[in-house]
Amino acid sequence: MMKKINMKKILAAALTLGLLCGCLVGCGSNTAQDQEGSAGLETGNEQGATGEESFKIAIGFTDNGATMFSLMANNVKTMVEGMGGTVVFQGGIGASADATIQFVEDQIAAGADGIVFGPPSDSVLTTVTTMCEEAGVYWGIAFRSITDEEIKALVESSDYYIGHCFEDEEKTGYQVMSNLHNKGISKVAIISMAKGNNTTDLREQGAQRACEEFGMEIVAEARDLTQASDATNAAESFLSAYSDLDAIFVVGTTGAGIHEAVAKAIEDAGKVESVKLATIDFPDSMAELFEKNILATSSGAPSWGYDPYMITAAVANACKGNRISDMPLELEIPMYDIDDAETAAKWLEKYGNADTLYYEESVIKDTLDKSVNSGLDEEAMRNMIQEFVENTAD
């Protein structure tokens, strides 16, 4: 008994000592950083290639393993490092409010100077605004717009909110349905995210507008599917329940292999001729699905990763003390359609490869870094986006 008690006391003392040592090491580390005048940067001891103070940007997204995620990561890394910073990526973010808040909190604690993510809903942004303001961390949004006016006003009043890069989701939803209508399709089942997701809510609004305009009908829906097997089940249910179904429209998903699973279900049901697939954001298997005559139309940004790329560039400049604009940026990326295998193959040749660079390192330094290119403003960024879209379309 005595031995047991003594052991506990010894351990408690050891633990206290450990914590004390830890505290001292931690405090010592902070003091050293303060003395270096690191302007509050936790990573201030790291130096960029140019000898300027380095900065760290954290990027959080739902990563389902598709090439577009690696393409985005490679490009963002090249750009941020070219500007003298470092970047960390965290997958599994964006689908839930809890995960998003946790990501922001963790990355602030880990010393991030800038944060970029795609929020699952507007409601998380109030907390993010508060956290980033308290920590003095710049942040921006990719892929999403803020639709709640009260939250938008609150977010945009923050000095640390840089802005957002987005697509016109409503227009995209409308456009896909319009393309389907032109192919003689009228009855559509949709696979989408949970209601409340800004992106898919807007796409569905656009789809609904097209339905009203063209006399089309959304006959069934399945939501929040994260597994390919769930998509197979949903597609099989659609196909068996609606014999007159013309198409399955994947409005949005964070799962891997969802498009392929739906296509397989259509094939297995022997309905390749009568039921088509439509998507937003170009899947890796796009060319193959066009060749099989299953995919009818696909609409997306020139490259999925271009959204976070551009807003990260703006956040990176802010971290370096050169904000692009005093007002929050609103950078819209125009969507465009791919309707055939040939165009799909051309697109995949370029952006189906994770090593493709949106801009070469020298271009990045000369155009996207405001410390070099003092003329970089919101208008210049919009022009770059327009040029990028036109080059992709060509």
Added chain:
Amino acid sequence: MERLKKINLKTVFPFLGLAAVIILFQVLTGGKVFSIRNLKAIMNDSFFILIGTVAFSFIMAVGNLDLSMGTVMAVSCTCAAFASGISPVLAIPAAVLAGLVLGCFNGFVHVHMGLGSLIGTMATQSVFQGILVLLLDGGTLAAPVSMLKWGSNGLKITVMILVSLVGAYIFNFTAYGKQCKAVGACSEAARLSGVSVKKVKYMTFIVMGGVVGLLGLFSLIRTGTASAATGGTLMMNVWCAALLGGLPLSGGSACRFRSAVIGSFTMAFLANGMTLMGLGTHDKQLIQGIVFLAAIAISFDRKNLVVIK
């Protein structure tokens, strides 16, 4: 002597674990663990884990388990979001009440329907998930912006300390706490000693529900959103914390309240340390799974396997 050594190892393991985790990450991250920013993050991490584990320790003490806590939290959060639409203040009773009702249902399933806690709460988890989807209509629900300002660190620390102190007092110094351990050690012996076994078990689920309901409220304050994904990580975190702290799955007199506290902080420091080191979500899941497995392997009392309900 051999037996004494074995007991001592199990007693000291949680302390060693916490010390090892703190020292390891403090060294690996160059002293970032105790920065002010990071301590705030650790406090937020440990808030949900600690409070959940405090309530869970009563369930474990009677030798039961709860698989439904995540969905109870999500339903409570949703009820709070609905109530906050009428008045933000109403969110408080709505969340706690929803948790209590669902906890009561868990107790009913286990005690009156006679289902084992593992199977029973697995079933109720599915039921609660269904209720959640119906309430949310497959979407999400937002809280009023004004409500999000409630979540100050001061309030969280106060609630953490309060819940821990009350939990420690009830667990260690009241008849109910002793009855929980007595039921966990041998329910038949406890019954013959005059303990109302059914009542004690029922109460553990009700307390769990109420406390998790409170967490649902804080989740709403923190994220501003109620969704089907709310509370998704709570169960794994709480289970890991309880086992890392040394709470035996078989319950009984070996349960110590300090285990809940030590385990919670170990989990919080572990999760935070991995983030500081820049590990991704999947890497963290992998490590957390391995730690969970190791904790079970070390703390699992195989001799009492038969008494786990």
